Amino acid sequence: MYIQEVAKRLNTTARTIRFYEEKGLLSPSKQANQYRTFTDEEVVRISTILALREFGVGIKEIKQLLDDQKQDRIHDYLNLQRAVLFEKWLEMKDMIHTLDQLLEGNNDPLISIKDLIALSKHLRKLKHLRQSWQDKWDFDAQASDYDQSLKMSGYRFNVHQDYETALEKVVDTMPLETGQTCLDIGIGTGNLGAKFLAKGVHIIGVDQSDNMLQACKQKHAEIEVRKGHFLALPMVDQQVDGIVSSYALHHITDEQKLLALAEMDRVLRPNGAICIVDLMFQDDAHRGEVMQYLKESGNAEAIHAIEDEFYANGATLVNWLQEHDYHVKTHIFNPILSMVYAFK
Structure with missing residues (x-):
């Protein structure tokens, strides 16, 4: 031809x-x-x-x-490209929302320079926040033996204490039915999301680690995996009926956590539910008590583990959710592990 x-x-x-x-x-x-x-x-x-x-x-x-010449390579690249496009799309949405704030109710052609500068700073901050997260823990390298590393024993500080109990509690708590869609953020190898498959729930797993997504897909072919992260979820508005996340939120800063909650709220359908089980303290006072106890016990291993990550302030999460019209319930598994369940 x-x-x-x-x-x-x-x-x-x-x-x-x-x-x-x-x-x-x-x-x-x-x-x-x-x-x-x-x-x-x-x-x-x-x-x-x-x-x-x-x-x-x-x-x-x-x-x-x-x-x-490998079809999965094209799939992987398109998955990455989708994540990039969603980040650009969210950046555009942020810009439009900021402009709406500037123009809303302002009939004066001489817009305040002060307001213009303030909103432009807010926009730059939001853009930086979405792009600022770095994987300092190298989850790609952890993917191959991640499941084995969860079976911890003999350590003075076991971050995975009550792990299976917590995951089962999430499954029992979330009101998901056959045919509904659930997003698992930071899905890792799929240990939480896979528990919903028996209920006939469609699971979309999001993770920033390519190797974790590959490991998840190898274990659970039914799960749809997408490249992405808490701060720029690769999906359109109001796309899922439920959102779950386990042992992932503590890898982003406190400021980023609030943006992550806003992202969850964006993709959740009306009457949907969010369930997060993660390493967290009840509030600042509780964190101080735990850290003081560990210091007096000489448990440097535990102190290092906590300071290396960003354990949440549970009260901050609850307050944000309540301020955005969610009903919130919490459950404490142990001093560093809790569940936050929110629904409208």
């Missing part, structure tokens, strides 16, 4: 096809008259390139994906 025929068939131009050839994405045969001819396989390759370009994938990345 000649280049003009291919271009017409794929609704593109000969110039575009030649461009991809120049970039090393195509190697068509050439006749004695230098006319390019394309096999059916090459036509499929061109259509794949065109599709990936529509999703914003760069030329360099497309070449790597096609040379790899």
Whole structure:
């Protein structure tokens, strides 16, 4: 098939096809008259390139994906691309919301410079907050033996004490039914989300670690996995009936936790529910009591573990949820592990 025929068939131009050839994405045969001819396989390759370009994938990345010749690589890259697009979309939403705040009820053409500067600072802060999280714990490296590492014994400070009890409590608490959709944020290898599969619930697992998502998919093929994180959930507004999260929220700062709650509220359908089980203190006073006890006990291991992460202030989470019209119930498993259940 000649280049003009291919271009017409794929609704593109000969110039575009030649461009991809120049970039090393195509190697068509050439006749004695230098006319390019394309096999059916090459036509499929061109259509794949065109599709990936529509999703914003760069030329360099497309070449790597096609040379790899593994379909899961394309899936993984598109999963990443979706996460990136959602982050950009949320940034645009933040900008529009900020402009609405500036213009709402303001009929004066001379908008206050003070207000303009204040809102622009707020917008920059919000953008920084969404992009500021760093994985200093290297969860990609932990994925292969993560489940084994949960079986801790003989340690003076066991962060996974009551782990299975807590997960079962989440499942028993969440009012999810067959056919409904539940989002598991920081799904890891799928230990919590998988417990809902027997109920016929569709589980979407979000995690920033590619290796964790792969491990989850290998264990539980029924779970839909998406690249993403607490601060930019890769889904549209009001998409899920329930949200769960276990042992993940303590990896983001207190300020980021409030943005994470706002993100959960954004994607949750009306009358939905949120259930978070995580390492947290009841309030600042409780944190002080626990830390003082550990210090007096000489338990440096526990103090280091707590200070290395961001155990939540449970009262702060509860207050935010109540201020946003949620009814909230809590359950304490042990001094550092609690569950927060919120519904409207």
